[in-house]
Amino acid sequence: MKFFIDTANLKEIQEAQDLGVLDGVTTNPSLMAKEGISGKNNVLKHYKAICDIVEGDVSAEVIATDFEGMIREGEELAELDEKIVVKIPMIKDGVKALKYFSEKGIKTNCTLIFSAGQALLAAKAGASYVSPFIGRLDDISFDGIQLIEQIRTIYDNYGFDTEILAASVRNPIHIIRCAEVGSDVMTGPLSAMLALLNHPLTDSGLAKFLADHAKTNA
Numbered sequence: 433m434k435f436f437i438d439t440a441n442l443k444e445i446q447e448a449q450d451l452g453v454l455d456g457v458t459t460n461p462s463l464m465a466k467e468g469i470s471g472k473n474n475v476l477k478h479y480k481a482i483c484d485i486v487e488g489d490v491s492a493e494v495i496a497t498d499f500e501g502m503i504r505e506g507e508e509l510a511e512l513d514e515k516i517v518v519k520i521p522m523i524k525d526g527v528k529a530l531k532y533f534s535e536k537g538i539k540t541n542c543t544l545i546f547s548a549g550q551a552l553l554a555a556k557a558g559a560s561y562v563s564p565f566i567g568r569l570d571d572i573s574f575d576g577i578q579l580i581e582q583i584r585t586i587y588d589n590y591g592f593d594t595e596i597l598a599a600s601v602r603n604p605i606h607i608i609r610c611a612e613v614g615s616d617v618m619t620g621p622l623s624a625m626l627a628l629l630n631h632p633l634t635d636s637g638l639a640k641f642l643a644d645h646a647k648t649n650a
């Protein structure tokens with residue numbers, strides 16, 4: 433399973449990259465706003481800075497919600513760097529834009545997926561990735577992982593190439609469950625990735641190894 437980091441924070445992206453397990457980055461307008469990035473030029477510069485840190489795909493979301501606007505913004509984003517994946521919302525004009533970009537060979541990530549029907553539609557329109565938001569589903573007492581399983585079955589039934597990018601991942605259990613049910617990618621915060629490191633028996637085991645070594649090497 434690929435690991436994407438869900439942030440626009442350059443320091444965190446660099447830290448995840450340095451760990452050696454990072455496959456890409458996802459951003460959204462809220463994450464860009466959190467970093468205080470505003471104005472078209474600054475936004476484009478920031479995406480470029482992210483592309484310069486990572487080796488894999490970098491999702492950059494359009495703001496427009498009409499077909500022409502999404503095409504205009506998406507083409508501009510795609511020209512920035514070959515790593516850019518144009519992030520398109522799951523709305524009617526968005527589906528048309530997915531089809532347009534797929535025919536042009538521009539990679540897309542269909543965002544705000546909350547049902548299997550939406551994921552099916554996005555795959556039929558040629559999306560490169562779909563982003564089911566599992567954490568936000570869990571927040572309202574729907575099973576986010578069950579949605580990933582459903583989409584996995586549908587995509588496997590028909591051999592869709594669209595990759596399932598589990599989004600809105602909040603914790604290490606989300607990551608492990610996504611891997612168990614065959615999500616292609618997960619995107620989450622650095623904290624969730626780092627939490628995978630932790631086990632009390634690892635800590636106590638290492639402390640004992642080091643203590644024993646110190647005893648005989650004093």
Ligand code: E4P
Pocket residue numbers: 438458459460543563565567568599600601619
């Ligand atoms: C997906 O690409 C979104 O950026 C993101 O995963 C949303 O996560 P949140 O629900 O934690 O805001």
